[in-house]
Amino acid sequence: MTTLPHERTATPDIPARSGGLASMPWGRLVRVALLPAAGLLAWQAMIWIFSPRPWLLPAPAQVADVLWSERSRMWFHAEATLRATTTGLALAIVVGLILAAAISASRVVDRVIYPWVIALQAIPLLTLAPPMTVWLDYSTTQVVLAMVVCVFPVIVSGVDGLRSGDPQLVRMARTLGASRAWTWRHVALPGALPSLMSGLRMAAVFSVSGAVVAEYVGGERGLGYLTQIASAQFETAVAFAAIAWLGVIGIGLFLLVCAVERLLLPHRFRSTRPTRRSS
Amino acid sequence: MSDAPRIEVRDVSVSRDGHQSVLADIDLTVAAGEFLALVGPSGCGKSTLLDVLAGLLRPDRGDVNIDGRPVRPGDLALMPQTDALFPWRTLAQNIAIGPRLAGVEAAAARVATTEILERFGLGGFAHHFPHALSGGMRQRAALARTLLSGRRGWLLDEPFGALDALTRADLRADLRATWVEHRPSVVLVTHDIEEAVLLADRVVVCGPRPMGITREIAVGVPHPRDPRRMADVRAEVSEALSRLSGRSVSA
Numbered sequence: 001m002t003t004l005p006h007e008r009t010a011t012p013d014i015p016a017r018s019g020g021l022a023s024m025p026w027g028r029l030v031r032v033a034l035l036p037a038a039g040l041l042a043w044q045a046m047i048w049i050f051s052p053r054p055w056l057l058p059a060p061a062q063v064a065d066v067l068w069s070e071r072s073r074m075w076f077h078a079e080a081t082l083r084a085t086t087t088g089l090a091l092a093i094v095v096g097l098i099l100a101a102a103i104s105a106s107r108v109v110d111r112v113i114y115p116w117v118i119a120l121q122a123i124p125l126l127t128l129a130p131p132m133t134v135w136l137d138y139s140t141t142q143v144v145l146a147m148v149v150c151v152f153p154v155i156v157s158g159v160d161g162l163r164s165g166d167p168q169l170v171r172m173a174r175t176l177g178a179s180r181a182w183t184w185r186h187v188a189l190p191g192a193l194p195s196l197m198s199g200l201r202m203a204a205v206f207s208v209s210g211a212v213v214a215e216y217v218g219g220e221r222g223l224g225y226l227t228q229i230a231s232a233q234f235e236t237a238v239a240f241a242a243i244a245w246l247g248v249i250g251i252g253l254f255l256l257v258c259a260v261e262r263l264l265l266p267h268r269f270r271s272t273r274p275t276r277r278s279s
Numbered sequence: 280m281s282d283a284p285r286i287e288v289r290d291v292s293v294s295r296d297g298h299q300s301v302l303a304d305i306d307l308t309v310a311a312g313e314f315l316a317l318v319g320p321s322g323c324g325k326s327t328l329l330d331v332l333a334g335l336l337r338p339d340r341g342d343v344n345i346d347g348r349p350v351r352p353g354d355l356a357l358m359p360q361t362d363a364l365f366p367w368r369t370l371a372q373n374i375a376i377g378p379r380l381a382g383v384e385a386a387a388a389r390v391a392t393t394e395i396l397e398r399f400g401l402g403g404f405a406h407h408f409p410h411a412l413s414g415g416m417r418q419r420a421a422l423a424r425t426l427l428s429g430r431r432g433w434l435l436d437e438p439f440g441a442l443d444a445l446t447r448a449d450l451r452a453d454l455r456a457t458w459v460e461h462r463p464s465v466v467l468v469t470h471d472i473e474e475a476v477l478l479a480d481r482v483v484v485c486g487p488r489p490m491g492i493t494r495e496i497a498v499g500v501p502h503p504r505d506p507r508r509m510a511d512v513r514a515e516v517s518e519a520l521s522r523l524s525g526r527s528v529s530a
């Protein structure tokens with residue numbers, strides 16, 4: 001039997017593809033780190049070429065030094081921001097889920113409240129920070145602002161998810177004798193999770209901005225406050241260190257949501273259930 | 280055999296939005312343990328009739344009785360064309376829903392589930408999610424769920440319509456064997472004449488909207504059936520169907 005030319009050339013490509021970076025256990029991490037590494041290198045190159053004064057543009061090494069040598073000062077501020085962010089996010093998830101459930105369950109709530117929930121998003125919510133400080137103390141303002149900023153993605157993704165349920169599964173549940181409550185818990189809610197988790201990923205990232213903007217308006221603690229004070233005093237390396245901390249918090253929360261998603265939706269990531277569980 | 284329900288449909292009419300008639304004066308009785316097939320052109324309202332039979336849709340007129348009592352959702356088991364397995368539950372968890380909702384203890388439900396999965400050749404896939412299985416395996420799981428639901432009356436809505444010919448033949452044989460063993464009362468909706476004739480005791484031919492019954496054909500051939508011996512019945516059903524389409528064209 002003769003071999004066609006394209007068949008012969010096609011074969012050797014296969015092992016070549018599976019080798020290299022892609023098959024290394026750290027390959028994925030390396031690829032993810034490529035872009036930040038390039039950014040740091042470009043930054044360092046600027047320092048080498050232009051040698052600016054440190055208050056104008058500190059070197060990456062100077063920022064790293066601040067992160068370490070002033071770690072207790074950094075943590076003092078990071079802790080405040082982290083606490084406000086996570087409290088705001090947690091509140092947003094609870095309030096957002098309750099509202100999403102009410103909107104998708106009741107036609108009246110849907111008609112009376114939901115249009116305004118959408119319309120409110122048109123307001124740049126961060127501008128609410130100054131008037132809010134008139135009524136609330138700074139740390140409460142921070143939590144409320146973080147909550148307000150990230151409650152919308154929770155509501156909208158929750159409503160979308162709860163509405164996009166498969167009617168065939170609802171029919172099936174009813175003919176198996178399920179109650180309305182069972183159907184909500186075991187059909188509507190799991191069906192809404194993929195959409196909801198997308199909303200939660202956005203909410204996790206937004207919540208940091210909410211907390212930081214509140215710190216600009218007042219108070220004397222937090223990474224937003226620190227960036228402002230440090231910049232005003234030309235401690236630019238400290239400001240950059242605070243921004244690095246904010247990035248870590250944002251990415252950390254994002255990854256946390258992704259991890260929760262893997263726990264809640266194992267069927268999206270694997271073909272069998274990881275641990276045997278009673279049904 | 281005698282505990283299978285008798286399903287009675289009396290003068291059922293359904294219309295959409297109050298004017299467009301979908302079902303017109305349907306009169307139908309399924310005897311206890313009988314296998315009835317409903318054949319008709321697609322879009323003729325067969326699925327609407329199944330919703331009425333399942334108690335999911337209240338007819339505008341007429342009523343459906345199960346052993347003399349008005350039907351409620353959950354009285355009869357439903358097996359739709361799409362397997363309707365919950366994607367976030369494993370096969371075992373899916374099949375256990377029926378017994379769990381009926382109040383069976385988790386441990387007992389697990390034993391029954393394992394047993395039935397083994398019997399349907401799905402024993403090795405109990406902890407797989409539905410998306411990891413082929414269409415034929417999923418539909419076999421749906422059949423297992425129907426059987427384990429404990430309902431003695433089954434509504435099958437083109438259950439094998441989405442499968443390839445070989446898998447369909449396999450599943451037909453599974454369904455026939457299951458029915459012969461357990462003798463539930465079955466209403467099978469299909470547009471596959473072969474399927475209707477091979478499986479059913481009686482074939483009902485339905486006309487297009489508004490759907491009405493135009494012909495009833497008793498199959499009267501004992502199981503197991505030889506497809507070659509079914510030619511007469513098949514011809515009779517096809518003839519009834521083609522006369523229907525002729526009428527709908529001239530109308």
